[in-house]
Amino acid sequence: MPEDDIIDVSDFDPNFRDEIAAEPGGEYIRRCFSCGTCSASCPVGGVTDKYNPRRIIHMALLGMRQEVLSSGFVWLCSVCYTCYERCPQDVRIPELMNAIRNIAVREGRIPQTFKTQVGQLRAHGRLYEVGDYENERRQEYDLPPIREESAQVRQILDDMDVEEEAE
Ligand code: SF4
Ligand code: SF4
Incomplete structure (x- = not known):
């Protein structure tokens, strides 16, 4: 693996999941067990592999705050609610994406x-x-x-x- 691809876990923010869970819409992030149903259902993911809701949630749960907030990923969700209907854990992903977007906006990270x-x-x-x-x-x-x-x-x-x- 190239050195640039090595992730430094010391940069992770273990409180990021709590920060998201405290935001309206983000309450159910901890329910995700990474089954991938959302990503398999997502029409945006079908157009670009840059958008993968399962991966975003996983990164958020790991505490990759800077990576999640500084990337444009969360802004690609079209809020179509397909995954909302299919998620077996009722994570309510479009609302979760809005919660992450709200945190990003408060930090001035707006595309x-x-x-x-x-x-x-x-x-x-x-x-x-x-x-x-x-x-x-x-x-x-x-x-x-x-x-x-x-x-x-x-x-x-x-x-x-x-x-x-x-x-
Ligand atoms: S469908 Fe639900 S439980 Fe499965 S990866 Fe997506 S958010 Fe997590
Ligand atoms: S609501 Fe967002 S994440 Fe869910 S399927 Fe639609 S575009 Fe994909």
Whole structure:
């Protein structure tokens, strides 16, 4: 095994599983017995082997805090709930991923794509700008025009302390 692949267990955080379990959605992480049903069922895992929920949970249980939080893995879950239905231990994986994401967000570890989406929400009140072209197309189908009303969305983002510039 190359030296770079050797894992230094002294860097592990044995409290990471407790930290996740204390987060809403993460309560059932200790139930996982690593059967792999979630990974075998996961449609995202079928597209990219970078995403493997069983492996993420295993890393979290081992205490690999930095690796889990600094990787982009947890952000790939599409929250489709397929694994939620199939997990024999009722680990509630999509909610667990949200719990890990919440910890990552508090440390400012937010992928650029989500920061961009927050910027769009602030600017337009939705995830994309609706302009004349879109409204003309809507008019063709007798649909009312969409107007940008972003003030309420900005207020919600402010109330939640959501900032797109966070690193
Ligand atoms: S299906 Fe449930 S018990 Fe099995 S590895 Fe996934 S989270 Fe763990
Ligand atoms: S909820 Fe997430 S982890 Fe579970 S199957 Fe769907 S994409 Fe995969």
